[in-house]
Amino acid sequence: MSTALSHPPLLPLAGEGKVRGIFRMFRMSRAFWLILPGLLLTALVIGLPILILIWTAFHEVSRFGVLLSFNGFANFADVFADPLFYAALLRTIVWTAAVVLGTLLLSLPVALILNEDFAGRGFARLLILLPWSVSLTMTAVVWRWALNGQSGLFNHLLLQLGIIDTPIEWLGTAPLAFMVQIAIAILVSIPFTVTLLLGGLSSIAGDVYEAGAVDGATGWKSFRHITLPLLKPFVNIAIVLNVIYIFNSFPIIWVLTQGGPADGTDILVTYLYKLAFKFGQLGKASVVSLMMFAVLLVFTVVYAALQMRREET
Amino acid sequence: MGLFTRSRPIRSLLCWLLLAPLIALNLFPFAVMLSTALRPRDEIFINPQRWLPSRLAVENFSDMWTSVDYGTAVLNSLYVAVASVALVLLVGIPSAYALSRYDFRWKRKYQLFLLITQMVSPIVLALGLFRLFVWLGWIDSLDPVAIVVAAFNLAFSVMMLFNYFSTIPRDIEEAAWIDGASATASLIRIFLPLALPALSVTAMFTFVEVWNEFVITLTLVRSSEHFTLPLEVHALASNLYELKWHHIMAAVLVATLPVTALFMWLQRYLVGGMAAGAVK
Numbered sequence: 307m308s309t310a311l312s313h314p315p316l317l318p319l320a321g322e323g324k325v326r327g328i329f330r331m332f333r334m335s336r337a338f339w340l341i342l343p344g345l346l347l348t349a350l351v352i353g354l355p356i357l358i359l360i361w362t363a364f365h366e367v368s369r370f371g372v373l374l375s376f377n378g379f380a381n382f383a384d385v386f387a388d389p390l391f392y393a394a395l396l397r398t399i400v401w402t403a404a405v406v407l408g409t410l411l412l413s414l415p416v417a418l419i420l421n422e423d424f425a426g427r428g429f430a431r432l433l434i435l436l437p438w439s440v441s442l443t444m445t446a447v448v449w450r451w452a453l454n455g456q457s458g459l460f461n462h463l464l465l466q467l468g469i470i471d472t473p474i475e476w477l478g479t480a481p482l483a484f485m486v487q488i489a490i491a492i493l494v495s496i497p498f499t500v501t502l503l504l505g506g507l508s509s510i511a512g513d514v515y516e517a518g519a520v521d522g523a524t525g526w527k528s529f530r531h532i533t534l535p536l537l538k539p540f541v542n543i544a545i546v547l548n549v550i551y552i553f554n555s556f557p558i559i560w561v562l563t564q565g566g567p568a569d570g571t572d573i574l575v576t577y578l579y580k581l582a583f584k585f586g587q588l589g590k591a592s593v594v595s596l597m598m599f600a601v602l603l604v605f606t607v608v609y610a611a612l613q614m615r616r617e618e619t
Numbered sequence: 620m621g622l623f624t625r626s627r628p629i630r631s632l633l634c635w636l637l638l639a640p641l642i643a644l645n646l647f648p649f650a651v652m653l654s655t656a657l658r659p660r661d662e663i664f665i666n667p668q669r670w671l672p673s674r675l676a677v678e679n680f681s682d683m684w685t686s687v688d689y690g691t692a693v694l695n696s697l698y699v700a701v702a703s704v705a706l707v708l709l710v711g712i713p714s715a716y717a718l719s720r721y722d723f724r725w726k727r728k729y730q731l732f733l734l735i736t737q738m739v740s741p742i743v744l745a746l747g748l749f750r751l752f753v754w755l756g757w758i759d760s761l762d763p764v765a766i767v768v769a770a771f772n773l774a775f776s777v778m779m780l781f782n783y784f785s786t787i788p789r790d791i792e793e794a795a796w797i798d799g800a801s802a803t804a805s806l807i808r809i810f811l812p813l814a815l816p817a818l819s820v821t822a823m824f825t826f827v828e829v830w831n832e833f834v835i836t837l838t839l840v841r842s843s844e845h846f847t848l849p850l851e852v853h854a855l856a857s858n859l860y861e862l863k864w865h866h867i868m869a870a871v872l873v874a875t876l877p878v879t880a881l882f883m884w885l886q887r888y889l890v891g892g893m894a895a896g897a898v899k
Binding site: 336337338339340341343344345347348350351352354355356357358359362371412415416419420422423424425426427428430431432433434435436437438439440441442443444445447448449450451452456457458459460461462463465473493496550551554556557561575578579582583588591592595598599602603605606609610 | 627628630631633634635637638641642644645646647648649650651652654655663664665666667668669670706709710711713714716717718721723725726729731732733734735736738739740742743744745746747748749750751753754766767769770771773774777802827830831832833834838848849852853856862864867868871874875878879881882883886887
């Protein structure tokens with residue numbers, strides 16, 4: 307690689323024609339070698355498990371993970387005959403919808419406020435982003451202790467503030483525990499969403515507002531007719547990304563209740579983890595994994611389509 | 620854009636007041652950690668509860684540290700994080716460089732492929748990963764954890780590096796070639812030093828992600844001598860016989876504060892750079 311000819315031409319600059327012939331081939335192969343390590347790593351670590359899951363899903367599997375005979379769609383039938391699956395599926399939909407919407411409704415005003423010019427804005431942004439830095443596992447562990455019915459500091463705080471007058475067993479019953487988990491999930495999703503929306507807000511040039519003001523659009527009008535439409539692509543992307551993250555989110559529910567009490571807070575991911583690593587129902591677990599993977603693939607395609615539409619405009 | 624009022628002091632007050640409830644909720648877990656980690660053992664399960672302990676029980680940290688061999692967990696976390704970050708950079712830099720500098724036929728497809736790997740959550744593949752590494756006879760070790768975590772973090776790093784790489788003008792490399800440097804040499808000697816800030820920011824973000832990783836480690840690691848910090852804390856909080864919350868909160872603080880400090884310092888790159896990285 308010492309002669310000048312071996313230097314790969316770079317992307318043709320605007321206006322230049324495409325480089326052809328041997329240069330083009332060489333260029334391709336060089337790019338290929340450059341991306342090969344990344345391709346191999348992800349293809350092996352993410353591709354192989356999917357193949358294994360497909361293979362397992364069509365076999366009868368012993369409790370100890372030994373593949374027995376091919377059994378067609380029997381594992382699929384098992385999953386669809388399991389009432390816990392439907393309960394977890396329904397709860398996953400509620401969970402995803404509630405957390406994504408709640409996050410968006412809170413993040414929008416927060417991002418708008420942080421986009422204002424006010425004293426100590428940098429510090430305020432720091433405090434808003436704070437939960438992002440803590441591992442979800444740790445956050446959930448802290449909340450589990452804080453929500454303790456008798457000695458938890460959350461009840462203590464609410465009692466001090468006079469919001470409640472008797473301690474509440476937050477994690478004692480499934481419906482309440484699930485609502486608490488949704489609230490915590492919203493809280494930890496706000497930083498990412500605010501960051502995304504702030505990026506969008508900062509891309510709106512100031513003169514758009516000045517032009518709007520000339521035409522009489524100020525305050526609410528300028529928000530409704532200028533900010534919101536220009537922010538819409540970012541809102542869309544925030545929704546899709548959050549749907550993906552929340553749909554997959556495991557530690558909050560796992561650490562707080564392990565899907566209990568009485569499977570009452572299970573969503574698909576905790577149901578899946580129990581099937582695989584607690585109940586040893588590997589065939590069923592593979593089927594659930596594959597279904598979730600298919601759903602994620604659809605979300606990803608939607609996201610990619612949104613991205614391309616944004617790039618075109 | 621002047622949503623509220625023209626007077627800056629009043630606007631500042633208004634902004635802070637509106638943000639106050641959320642900020643309070645964000646600070647609350649930290650208050651719980653501190654308040655619990657610093658109280659004597661017999662002031663944990665008390666009713667009525669209080670915020671301030673009768674004395675500062677700093678011995679909780681050393682007691683916790685020795686009773687659960689926390690140093691090992693810290694070292695395990697460091698090992699996985701450093702190994703993953705190294706692997707992510709080693710594999711991610713060439714990928715990002717190719718994406719930003721070359722026009723090749725599979726470019727779009729490779730980007731979509733990376734996007735899919737970013738969207739797939741480890742939890743969906745947990746069983747497949749477990750069976751893969753059992754089959755390889757490579758279970759209950761930190762090396763496969765580092766490799767898997769690196770693979771799941773690659774897409775984010777490549778996208779982030781790609782965004783920065785695209786801002787580095789290509790004339791500089793071309794000038795180096797004309798001066799007779801080989802492509803590889805110009806990449807290493809000219810390009811990478813220019814990209815150093817981007818590399819370090821990407822490395823640190825990956826570090827925080829890996830440091831906080833839970834599901835993959837939970838799936839691939841069995842014995843407690845290989846526990847990373849989140850796993851150790853999870854194990855402490857899953858103890859069926861006795862929940863030593865003063866120890867658990869001390870453990871959480873030790874695991875969290877350094878990374879939180881690092882993240883707080885990094886977040887300015889996040890708002891400026893990653894918003895673009897996530898969206899573009």
